[in-house]
Amino acid sequence: MHRRRLPDLFRILCVVASVLTVATLAWMVLEITHQSWPAIQKFGFGFITESRWIPNRDLYGVLPFLVGTSVSAFIAILFALPLGLAVAIFLSEDFLHPHIRQAIRFTVEMLAAIPSVVYGLWGIFVIIPLVKIFGAWAVVTFKGVPVLGTLFHAPTYGNSLLTASIVLALMILPTLTAISRAALVAVPSTLREGSYALGATRWETIFGVLLPTAAPGIVAATILAIGRAMGETMAVAMLIGNSTRLTSSLLSPAGTLAGLLANQFGEADGLQINSLMYAALVLMVLTLVVNMLGEMVLRYTQRQTAGIR
Amino acid sequence: METTTPTAASSAATAVATRADFLKVDHFHFFYGKKQALFDVNIEIPERQVTAFIGPSGCGKSTLLRNFNRMNDLIDGVRHEGDILIDGHSIYDPKLEIIALRRSIGMVFQKSNPFPKSIYENIVYSLRIAGRPSRKQLDETVERSLRGAALWDEVKDRLHDSALGLSGGQMQRLCIARAIANQPEILLMDEPCSALDPIATVKVEELIHTLKKDFTIVIVTHNMQQATRCSDLTAFFYLGKLIEFDRTQKIFSNPGQKQTEDYITGRFG
C-alpha cells in the first residue's frame, strides 16, 4: 500500500513538466502580446506600414526593419545556397578522398559552433574593409545603370546591409548544408544506379536525377535557413549600422527587427517599451510562420522519399 | 566448358551473320578487394539469343553480369584479371569511354527503379543527357520503346503522368523500355521478375521472347523454371566458377556435370 504512492508522484511530476513546457510557449506569446497592447491599440496594423521610428515623438513604425530583415535574409540565401549546395553535393558523393570530406565536414561543424558575437567582431575586421573597397568600385561602375545603380549608390559605408548579409550567409551555411545533404543522401541508391547504367556521367546523374529528387528537401533547407537568418541578432546588429530609415542602397546602413530590439531595449521606457514589444511580436510571428512552413515541407519530403523506395 | 553455335550461321540468305562469340569472357578473374569472386571464367555468348546465368546465391552470376557494362567499377577496391570482349573489342580498352559503353548496353535491375519523373521523361532521359534531340525524335523514341516493351497500349494516354503511379509489373516494363530506348546491342537483366507477381512475370517473360529478335539478352535468374521457359542457352555457376554452359534443353534434361545435376534436382540451393 505504502509503495504505491511514489510512482504516482513521479508521473505527476512528469505531467507537470510537460504542461509547463507547453505553457511556456503560450505564456511567451501571451505575455509579449500583453506588453505590446498599448502600442497595438495606438498603431494597429499601421505599425507595419509606418516607416518612421521616432522615440521622442512617440511615433513608431517597423517598415524599415521588416524590409531590412527580409532583404538581409534574402541576400544571405543568395550567397549561401550555391555554396551550401556545393558542399552538400561534395559531402554526399564520393569523388574525393574521405579525409578531405572529413575536413570539410569538420569545418562546417566548427562554423556552426562559433558564437554570433565573434562573427560580428570578425566581420568588423575583415568584411567591412572588403565591402568598402567593393562599394567604392561598385558605385562608380554602376552609376547610371538602371537597377544596379540604385542598389549600389553613394555614399558607401562599412556598416551596411551588404556587410551584414555576407556574414549572415556564413552563419546559415551549416544549417543549409546539413539539411540539403540529408536530402541528397536519402535518394535511394537504386536511382543512382539506374542513371549510371544508362550511361550518364556523375554530374548528369546529379543534375538529372539526384537534385530533382532531393529538391523538396533542399527547399525545406532553404526555408529553415531563411528563418534562422531572420532571427539572427548580434552579428547583424554589429555590422548593419542600425539605421532607422528606409534606404534603397545595399551599401547604406539599415536595420533589422532583431537589431532594433537589441539596441533599444536597454534604455527604453514608456510607450517605447510597448512598441518594442510589438516589434518583438511581429518578429516572433514572422519566424514562427517561416519555421512551420519549413517543417511542413520537410515532413512532406520525408514521406515522398519513403514512397519511392 | 562447351559451346554450341546456333544453326543460323549457316544460312547465307541472312544479311547479318550472327556471331557466336559476340560477348566473350576470356580467362576472367574478379576480386572485391582481397576476396576473389570469379575464378577463370571463359564463356562465349552468341548474338541475338537469350542466355541465362543460374546458380545458388553468391555464386558470382550477378557479379559477372555487372562487369559486362562495368557497373562494378563504381565500387571501391575492385580488380580484375583477364578480359571481356564485345564483338572482338575489349571493354577495358583505355580508349573506350565507359559512359559510351554503358549507352550501348541496357540494364534492368532486380527491383524496378524508375525515376520520380513522368513516364515520358523516364524514357527520354538517356537521350537528353547525350544531346538536344528534337521533339519529334523524342516522341518517336518513346513510342518505339514502349511498343518494344509491350507497354504502349496501357500508357499511351498518360505519358506525362508520374511513373511511380504504375503497378509493379508496369514499372519493370517501363525500366525495360528505358533500357532499350538507346537501342543498345546487349540487354542485361538481373533477376528482373523476382519482385513481380506471377501475372506480371508472365508478361515480362513473353516480352523477353520478343526482344531477343533484336537484342542479345543475358538474364540472371534463380528460378530454374524461368530459365527453362525463357532462355536458349544456360550457364551454371557455382562458387565463382563456370561449371557448365550449353543449350538450355541439354542442361536441364541431360547435364554433363554432376554439380549441375545436383543443383537442378534441388540437392542444394
Next chain:
Amino acid sequence: MSATATNAPAPIDFLSRVRSADSGKRAFGNTLLNGVCMLLALLTLVPLVSILFLLLKKGLPLLNLDVFRLLPPAAGMTGGGFGNAVIGTLVMVGLALTLAVPLGVLAAIYVNEYAPASRLAHGVRFVAKLLTGIPSIICGVFAYAVIVLPNGPIVLLCQKLGLPFTGGFSAWAGGFALAILVLPTIILTAEQALLGVPKAYREASYGLGATNFQTIWHIVLPDAVPAIMTGIMLAVARAAGETAPLIFTALFSQYWMHSIKEPTASLSVLIYNFSTLPFEHQVNMAWTASLVLVILVTIANVTAQIAFRKK
C-alpha cells in the same frame, strides 16, 4: 501503327559505334564540374581559417592568467581582464541548466515513457520544435517582460509570497532567458536518448513485475544518461555563446558578482560592448575574450561528442 522502326541497332562495328558518341565532351564537362564543386567546397574553409587565425593573432597576446583575476578596464585605460565575465557566464549557464534540465528531462520522460500517443505528448513535441526556431532575442524579450519589468508577473508573485525580489536587470533574468533558449534542445535530445534505450530492457523489467517508475528510474534513465549528458553539453555550448538574451536582462557589470539579483557581466556581452569601442586596447581585449569563449564552447562541444558516446 506509325512507328515501324525496330529497336535493333544497325549491324555496324560495335567499337566504332560506341566511340562516336559525344562522350568525350561529356566526360570533360564532368571533370570540369568536379573541379568547380571542389573549389566552392574549399571556399568554405577560407572564412573559418580567417576567423581562427585572427582569434589567435589578436587574442593570444593578451591571454594570461591575469585576465581571469582582474576586472574590465574603464574606457581609455589599459590592463585589466574579464574575470567577472567568465564567472558571470558560468553562473548564468548554470542557472539555465538548473531550470531547463529537470523540466526538459521530465517532460521527455512523460512523452516517451508514460503516454507517447497522448495529446499532451504531441503538444510537447510540437512546442519543442517551434521553440527551436524562436530567435534568441525573443527569449531575452520574454525574460525582460516577465522578470525585469517592475510590473512583471514573477515580481508580483514574489511580492505576494514575501520574497525580496523587485525586478530589474539581474543574473536571474539572464539565466531564465537562457533556460528558455536551451529547453527545446534538452527535450529533443533527452527524447532521443530515451528512444535509444532498447525496448528489450523495459520488457524484461516489466516482465519481472516492476512498476513504471522503477523501470524508468533503475533501468531506462541510467542507460540514457550518457546521451542526455551529450544534450546538456550541447546546451552549455549554445548558452555560453549567446549574447542577445543577455543584453537587456543581465545587462553588464564592471564589478565582481555579489548576488544573482544584480546586473551581471558575461563573456559574450563583454565582447559585444568592447568591440565597438574606439579604444584599441578594449578591442584587443574583445578578441582575447572571444578566444576564451570559442575555446570554452569547443570544449563543451567536443566533450558532448566524445566523452559521453555509448560503447
